Amino acid sequence: MELTLWTYEGPPHVGAMRIASSMKDIHYVLHAPQGDTYADLLFTMIERRGQRPPVTYTTFQARDLGGDTAELVKKNIKEAVERFKPKTLLVGESCTAELIQDQPGALAKGMGFDMPIVNLELPAYSKKENWGASETFYQLTRTLLKEKVSSSDKINPLRWRELGRRPKVNILGPSLLGFRCRDDVIEIQRILSEQGIDTNVVAPLGASPDDIERLIDAEINICLYQEIAEASCEWLKRNFGMEYTNTIPIGIKNTIEFINEVHKKLDLPLTNKEELENKSKLPWYSKSVDSNYLTGKRVFIFGDGTHAIAAAKIAKEELGFEVVGLGTYSREMARQVRATAKDLNVEALITNNYLEVEDAMKKAAPELVLGTQMERHSAKRLGIPCSVISTPMHVQDVPARYSPQMGWEGANVIFDDWVHPLMMGLEEHLIDMFKHDFEFVDGHQSHLGHTATNTNNILNSDEKKEKNSKEGIIWTESGRAELTKVPFFVRGKVKTNTEKYAILRGIPEISDETLYDAKAYFS
């Protein structure tokens, strides 16, 4: 039993719903009690979908349990098929139905329908949403393509030459309730098209079962979100020899690497790196003098595996930030996140407990947080600027404007979204210069004024608490006075470092001199 106050991921059947709702001509009969329909509102409210998810809930009640719930399943399947006429039917169960073992998938297969039926067995008590999405997409792909396995030769990625056409690829992984998937697909298709590559199928987002059957018309697969598509890509590779890409094109470096990976797999000539770099404004904006102040900004990153890893790379290599924390709730990607963290000299945080993330955030004393909607709330409490980079998300993270994360435009969006919460360079410089002016309000934070008071509150309350810390360190008058002269946005860091130094040296009382000693020690 695990105490959970808030969860990053829903149950696995919500992952299955994401696949079903992303696609056309599919219906999902879910053996579930009253209440499980809450999941519909994730799609209709957060994504503002104008259609209901294509899901029929069998809605069994306590009084049905003594009787024949299997009949109820069959009745709902029959009605759903008649009403919605899907080309492929998904059948599965939510957590409670798993316990009563009606085996709805097997029941559906015995009902004599012509259409393919995918029996989804998603263990609700051990797996989570992204796994459920991945498994559903995999089972669907397998069901619709397994008959073509033996008859097909392995796909030669160079066959487009013989066929006398442009190379074709599939873009796999984008789904509803994924982070900016809708716009990422447009951006990636545009980039591929510029490189002379056509998109065969995008799936699951916007695809029909017919499209899934056409997947093997492409030469290779683009695995855009590993969380959703890796299992399917791997199966397609094993059974049809279709290669797939590993690079996630978020950030300039990764986008260039991605293009080169695709080119290599399709035997296209490699592209000119300089020309590509200029397709986004990020490299120049990052180099321009105003961005000098970004150097070494402390950033804390937490999100799904794909976005957290990409964010760490961009933060360090493309914006010149210092990554002071990196973590994910995607256990499936823990190994990769750990490897990335190791390169950055930080310890990876792998957890599904947002309070642990908040604690780590507090300890790392970052100047910017990149996280999910929950980290936005934690950061707000701590008075730290934050930008959302990953699901789970809020309705405001599904913007009306075009705002991908991937490709050139994605890099532009990232520069704006990450830098805007911070103070602009010139502004920061001026505030620092004039901070002793009598008109200067301590905690002034330009356009972000509202967060400043929070910063001070947090520091003040922390001070009160730590006065009698177990190390017994005391801040003297002179030490305190000097600390208030430190700009508020680094005060937390200076305070922590000074205390750390005091403990290290066994200094019981912190004076103004200790502050400077510590400053010299850590610089």
Added chain:
Amino acid sequence: MSKVEFNKETGPREVFCGLTSIVWLHRRMPDAFFLVVGSRTCAHLIQSAAGVMIFAEPRFGTAILEEKDLAGLADAHEELDRVVNDLIARRPEIKTLFLVGSCPSEVIKLDLATVAEKLNKRFLGQVRFVNYSGSGIETTFTQGEDGALKALIPLMESSNEQKLLLVGTLANNVEDRFKKIFRNLGISNIESFPPRQSTKLPKIGKNTKVLLTQPYLSDTVRDLKHRGCEIISAPFPLGIEGSTKWFLAAAKAFKIRELKVHEIITPLIKRAELALDSHKEILKGKRLFLLPESQLEISLARFLHNECEMDLIEVGTPYLNKDLMKEEINLLPDNTKIVEGQHVEKQLDRVRKSNPDLVVCGMGLANPLEAEGISTKWSIEMVFSPIHGIDQAADLAGLFSKPLKRNQILTSKTLVTH
């Protein structure tokens, strides 16, 4: 009784389960914690229904059952013990801990009553444990509050003191208004259940007169009756008419002259009627379809027809307690079509066919209906907004007039929604 048409329907439903009521119950009693014993689905449901928690640590959580808990029951009890210990160590300010049963805990027959009993002994004088079920296989949405209140009744001490007990969660400001009006009427001993502090439970007995503020408390009413309480029969205090009759019924039970009631509430009524006018102008003659969810549908239909002159196409309700709803049903216009239960697909067919001006429905259905050009009002807002009482009648009407008003401003009907 008016000639109301009763229908029953079964099939797939689009409603919340009883766990959802934790969202307002935990706000009402800030010293209580609601621990759902369930699955990741339960945890995800509550956080989705509540939007995002903007406070550091919510006063509700889920003990998520894992595969190893399902293997043997003894294990699950021990595990729950461990989780509760951790929780109390972490939140020493908790005074009452509700162990809330869910669909999976009911199906595996996890005996939360026994667990609560054991924990009560161990934490005697520190934390009280009560249990109830908010499972979807037994409860719908607001019924969760019924379960929670019923679970508290055994903890309420007996007293033969004469008092008026308001039963059902109210917004604090509404509660204060009601108490002031009752005091003006001459009823001085007024208490609320649930109270604002879980430990300050009202004492009850044969001189307790219960006035319900919410229509979804069947089991609570039954147990209060068993404790000797007198249940005042009245419509619910939604709108001017409902609230007036509600005050009158309470006054009658306390032998207060009707004239006195009118004397005090007539100025309020005049003011409320004035405020209601602008909304009535928009709502008048508009056709209303209520899908079942909050259990407030019958009272809302009565208000929107009698006071706002809307036409009722169909009034859905998740379940119908004819006894509790007697006074409300009497006030409905003849030939009102009440449908108990739901077959969501068939009901939506009827919605489309009847071409309503406004549909009251759950959040999962609202945008899809809007995309079809049908204006909607989400029902969950009724349980979060202060809508009770004469002073709030115009605000209540406003919840329904706003989408119509907006629809008049935004005239485009064929929108691409994906």
